[in-house]
Amino acid sequence: MIDPTTLDDHAFAVWAAERAGAVLLDVRAGAHAAGLEGKALKDAGDAAAQAELDRVLTLHRPDDAVLSEEAADDKSRLTAHRVWIIDPLDGTREFSEPPRDDWAVHVALWQDGDLVAGAVAQPALGETFHTGRPSILPPRTSERPRIAVSRSRPPAFVEALAAELDAELVPMGSAGVKVMSVVRDIADAYVHAGGQYQWDNAAPVAVARAAGLHCSRVDGSPIVYNEDDTSLPDLIVCRPELAEQIVDFVRRHGTE
Numbered sequence: 001m002i003d004p005t006t007l008d009d010h011a012f013a014v015w016a017a018e019r020a021g022a023v024l025l026d027v028r029a030g031a032h033a034a035g036l037e038g039k040a041l042k043d044a045g046d047a048a049a050q051a052e053l054d055r056v057l058t059l060h061r062p063d064d065a066v067l068s069e070e071a072a073d074d075k076s077r078l079t080a081h082r083v084w085i086i087d088p089l090d091g092t093r094e095f096s097e098p099p100r101d102d103w104a105v106h107v108a109l110w111q112d113g114d115l116v117a118g119a120v121a122q123p124a125l126g127e128t129f130h131t132g133r134p135s136i137l138p139p140r141t142s143e144r145p146r147i148a149v150s151r152s153r154p155p156a157f158v159e160a161l162a163a164e165l166d167a168e169l170v171p172m173g174s175a176g177v178k179v180m181s182v183v184r185d186i187a188d189a190y191v192h193a194g195g196q197y198q199w200d201n202a203a204p205v206a207v208a209r210a211a212g213l214h215c216s217r218v219d220g221s222p223i224v225y226n227e228d229d230t231s232l233p234d235l236i237v238c239r240p241e242l243a244e245q246i247v248d249f250v251r252r253h254g255t256e
């Protein structure tokens, strides 16, 4: 048994994300018997994972603030030194479509101005990517760039971007899964615009930065967390050698 009081913040993020992941796998395994599907399954997953993360954070990190997709925004986070930014279930739509595995649990820690730890669990794969043991970026295996995009809400400009870069678009669910696809050399870039929130990308960006990937807003500016406004509508995560081309494209064409 792991004693979470002995874990550093990196290991605690992993432990908490995997706890929530185990709860989500249980919800999915019992969904058929419980008559849960569609929106009811999404809601059950969101609620169960939020309850588990709330429980472990309250118990083991009682002095820290929390910003969660599934809880009211407690503005005391704006003056706190340490804020956990969590998305208990990212890729909710895909979670509700078994046997899809492109959904994730995000647990990040922001401290005094920046992200300092993060874990992205992909429970259906049995894998967790995190800042405690940063991934070593594998050599790029595809000559042609592969750009991961939202399955359901890809930004309007990605077709034109792909044409200019002679890139292939790879649709998948969950911001965390798409960022990890770049870490894992399944894609070379993830480009998003049009809407997203801090919890959708904080933990993925913490993990991607630790692996040496470029992470920025689509205009090339730094991504800033624990802002008052929870909206963080666009980002680029990519292999460093692609960053200039992608940012340059957006500067010339905008995101429409």
Ligand SMILES: Nc1ncnc2c1ncn2[C@@H]1O[C@H](COP(=O)(O)O)[C@@H](OP(=O)(O)O)[C@H]1O
Residues within 6 Å of the ligand: 069, 087, 089, 090, 091, 092, 093, 149, 150, 151, 152, 153, 172, 173, 174, 175, 193, 194, 195, 196, 197, 200
């Ligand atoms: N245009 C948009 N506006 C608001 N949120 C968006 C969005 N596009 C994507 N997202 C959010 O970003 C996450 C990844 O989306 P996608 O799978 O489409 O790439 C999802 O989080 P949740 O599953 O936590 O709701 C989704 O709600």
Ligand SMILES: [Mg+2]
Residues within 6 Å of the ligand: 069, 087, 089, 090, 091, 175, 199, 200
């Ligand atoms: Mg999300």
